[in-house]
Amino acid sequence: MRLKQKTALVTGGAKGIGESIVRLFVQEGAQVFIADLAEPEGTALAEELTAAGGRVIFRRTDVTKADDVERTVQAAVECFGGLDVLVNDAGVTEKDDYCLENEPIEEWNRVMSINLQGTFLNCRYALPHLKKSKGCIVNVASMAGMIALRYCAAYCASKTGVIGLTRAIAADYATYGVRANAVCPGPCETPLLKQYFSAFPPEEVEAKVRRLTGPVGRMCQPEEIARAVLFLASSDSSYITGAAIAVDGGFTAV
Ligand SMILES: NC(=O)c1ccc[n+]([C@@H]2O[C@H](COP(=O)([O-])OP(=O)(O)OC[C@H]3O[C@@H](n4cnc5c(N)ncnc54)[C@H](O)[C@@H]3O)[C@@H](O)[C@H]2O)c1
Numbered sequence: 001m002r003l004k005q006k007t008a009l010v011t012g013g014a015k016g017i018g019e020s021i022v023r024l025f026v027q028e029g030a031q032v033f034i035a036d037l038a039e040p041e042g043t044a045l046a047e048e049l050t051a052a053g054g055r056v057i058f059r060r061t062d063v064t065k066a067d068d069v070e071r072t073v074q075a076a077v078e079c080f081g082g083l084d085v086l087v088n089d090a091g092v093t094e095k096d097d098y099c100l101e102n103e104p105i106e107e108w109n110r111v112m113s114i115n116l117q118g119t120f121l122n123c124r125y126a127l128p129h130l131k132k133s134k135g136c137i138v139n140v141a142s143m144a145g146m147i148a149l150r151y152c153a154a155y156c157a158s159k160t161g162v163i164g165l166t167r168a169i170a171a172d173y174a175t176y177g178v179r180a181n182a183v184c185p186g187p188c189e190t191p192l193l194k195q196y197f198s199a200f201p202p203e204e205v206e207a208k209v210r211r212l213t214g215p216v217g218r219m220c221q222p223e224e225i226a227r228a229v230l231f232l233a234s235s236d237s238s239y240i241t242g243a244a245i246a247v248d249g250g251f252t253a254v
Contacts, residue, residue, distance in 0.1 A: 002234040004029035007080035009073065011035045011063050011122055012090030014042035016190030017140060020222035021087055021229050026054040028230060033076035035061035035069075035122075036090065055080075063090045063118030073125040083129040085233045088119040088162075089140040093196045097151035108154045115158035116165070123169060127178070134177030138232045139166050140225070141182040143248040149212070159184075163244045170242030179241040181232040186248030187212040187219045214251030 008025050012018035013034035019041075025032050026049050034056065036042045042058035049056040057079055061072040077083050092114050094107055119139055130137065144152065145159030162182060169180035187193060187209065197205045213219065228247045231237050246252045 001029040002230065002236065003085070006030045006084040006233075007033070007076070007082060008085035008087060008233070009033045009035060009076045009083060009122070009126065010087045010089060011061070011118065012140075013087075014038040014045060014058070016192055017185065017188060017222045017225045018087075018089035019045060020226035021089060022056065023049070024223070024226040024230050025085075025233070026056060028234075030085070031055040031080050032057075033072070033079065034058045035063065035072045035076075037062055063088075063122060064113040066121050069118075069121040070125045073122070073129070077129050082133050083126055084133045084135040086122060086126040086130065086135070086137045087140070087229060087233065088122050088137070089229075090118055091115045091140065091142075091158075091192070093192060094152050094155050096199055098153070099151065100153045103154060111154040112158050112161075115155070116161040119162050120165060123165070123180075127169075127173065130178045131173070131176040136179040136233060137166070137169060137181070138229050139163075139180070139182040140229070141166070141184045141244060143184050143186050143246055143252050145182070146184055146244065146246060146252050166244065167242045174241055179232075179237070181237070181240055181242070182244040183225060183228045183232065184244050184246045184248060184252070185220065185225045186214055186246075186251045188222055188225055189219050190222055193219075212251070214249035215254060216249030218249065220247065220249060 013022040014036035046056040046058040141162040142159040166182040
């Protein structure tokens with residue numbers, strides 16, 4: 001019960017890695033507020049975990065909209081009486097492979113606004129509450145924030161930005177007792193990756209999976225990312241702030 005009596009807000013918590021984070025946090029004793037666009041999945045997850053004895057609330061939220069994020073943070077604080085942990089997991093990949101000169105400007109803006117601006121907005125509105133609780137932020141970046149992956153410049157730029165934002169918050173808020181860290185997943189079997197691969201023929205998908213897989217030689221499961229997030233959200237990592245931890249099967253090590 002590493003998050004006993006803790007309250008957490010998880011963006012993107014309705015599906016994929018975010019869903020695994022929500023499930024693990026509840027197992028570890030946290031009360032969890034899910035902020036996501038995916039209403040049916042988010043509502044069903046909150047109902048399932050509440051029926052099993054947890055306290056989980058879903059609010060439909062678009063992380064790109066400042067007023068929506070502000071209301072969600074406020075609602076979480078009102079429901080739970082404060083906020084200890086913010087996890088920024090909501091994110092998207094680009095819809096296709098693009099050379100930068102062909103990148104549609106709307107696609108660049110879409111990726112940046114969800115992945116980077118969404119993370120900024122949630123941090124922006126949660127920080128006053130995290131200062132009160134001496135809480136922490138865990139941002140889900142990507143190995144694409146540490147190194148360049150081919151033909152997804154907007155995604156790489158957005159995730160590098162998330163790592164930079166994480167370090168800036170760590171530097172500025174350590175004196176308030178607030179920590180901020182990032183996890184950088186490698187390819188993980190989730191709806192996001194399935195949707196990305198669905199745009200390509202099967203033989204290309206196989207080559208892509210090989211190209212993205214590190215020395216461990218397989219894609220990861222969402223629970224393997226969730227466990228790293230739990231570590232960074234708990235007091236087990238009390239001296240860690242401003243870190244970007246690769247959870248990528250060794251991809252960025254070689
Ligand atoms: N799956 C991977 O291989 C992988 C690898 C590295 C990093 N990541 C990162 O992990 C995070 C989770 O990815 P995933 O694979 O679980 O994806 P996913 O698509 O399975 O889940 C992402 C969630 O974010 C939500 N979301 C998207 N846009 C939103 C918005 N504007 N407002 C609120 N919620 C929104 C979606 O509804 C969804 O529930 C993302 O930030 C992603 O970039 C994933």
